[in-house]
Amino acid sequence: MSSRSRLTPQMTAYQEKFADSGDVRWLPYLMYFHPPGHRSDVVNTDESGFRYSEKNGQRLSLRSCESSEPVRLLAGSSTVFGIGASADRWTLASRLNENDTRSEPWLNFGGRSFNSTQELLLLVLNKHLLPPVDEIVLFSGFNNLGLARLPPSQRLEHGAFFNCGDFFNALKPAKANGLKGIGTKLFGSAPAAEAPLPTIGQQIEYATELTVRHLHIWHLIARELGAKLTYVLQPLSGWVRPEGCREEEALFSELDQLGRFTEVYGDILRKDVCLDYGQALRAGIEALGVRFINLSPVLSEALKPDQWLFVDRIHFTDDGHDFVSRLLLELLH
Structure with a gap:
């Protein structure tokens, strides 16, 4: 049995409908989002595709909460969505509910594989559904940096999105026949680069500009809502410690054999990149x-050497979600 099957069996549930190889739901404007009304022991979504968070045994989502009761939003990409959690109650939003002494529930406002443009659009497109919002935490950062190395023809004015090369290629033969060619496979292998890879400094500069540009609009909306807004640069395994615990290293090794994460993003995993990117974002x-x-x-200061935090280099274990939620609440209060 592989390390991944043995240590993180829940990951097969994400492969089914919540990965590029799964049943990806195509949507206008957002490009893609989670399937609505999904039910399983691991992942459950509401009628719009938002994953449920749990508080005191009650399932909560944007579509199910009381319209008059205030909430807190945890927004971001796949880490917020909860890839790696063995059940809805173990996502970061649910652990915030469990560990937060305040009464307002946290809603899961994450979109898998989203860049900052998509994170913002998710807010804009669903703002009319929001109840009163006391607080917004945008927990993000890796995707913009990872996508900053794609060529300008794919980044365009608003940033590249994952597997956009396949999207652009699918549109090319469709020009003569409207959108008939849109059924072509949209999600798959990364496109070949058309220009030399930008330096890590250039990637940080580009990702920072894009993030701050979009966060400005988040700030305007939060101010209108009367909500406190915090941006959290999400942790990566290499940013927290140079070598993981025994379980993490076994998983990382197997995942590198299955995919190309270290080959494509290995330079981003350096701790100095975290510090430089964090400094630029902070300013x-x-x-x-x-x-x-x-x-x-x-996390680096608080984590014990043998503590298992990551199921891969981005996403958390159940205990990792709980541990991160406790630290985050200390920082937010």
Whole structure:
């Protein structure tokens, strides 16, 4: 049995409908989102595709909460969605509900594989459904940086999205026949680069500009809602510690054989990149009047050497979600 099957059997549930190889739901504007009304022992979504969070045994989502009762939003990409959690109650939003003494529930506002443009659009497209919001935490950062190395023809004005090369290629033969060619496979292998890879400094500069640009709009909406806004730079395994615990290293080794994460993103995993990226983000974000937290150095100080935090280099275990939620609440209060 592989390390991944033995240590993280829940990951097969994500492969079914919540991965590029699964049943990806195509949507206008957002590009893709989670299937609505999904039911399983691991992942459950509401009628719009938002994953449920849990509080005191009650399932909560944007579509199910009381319209008059205030909430807190945890927004971001796949880490917020909860890839790696063995059940809805173990996602970061649910653990915040479990560990937060305040009464307002946390809703899971994450979108798998989203960049900052998609995170913002998810808010804009669903703002009319929001109940009163006391607090918004945007827990993000890796995707913009990882996508910053794609060629300009794929980044365009608003940033690249995952597997956009396949999307653009699928549109090419469709020009003569409207959108008939859109059924072509949209999600798959990464496109070949058309230009030399930008330096890590250039990637940080690009990702920072894009993030701050979109966070400015988050700030305007949060101010209208009367909500406190915090941006949290999400941790990566290499940003927290150079070598993981025994379980993590076994998983990382197997995943590197299955995919190309280290080959494609290995330079991003360096701790100095975390510090440089965090410093650049902090300058731009705090200039907006928004609070900024770089979580990796905090985790690095608090984590024990044998503590198992990651199921892969981005996503958390159940205990990892709980541990991160406790640290995050200390920083937010």
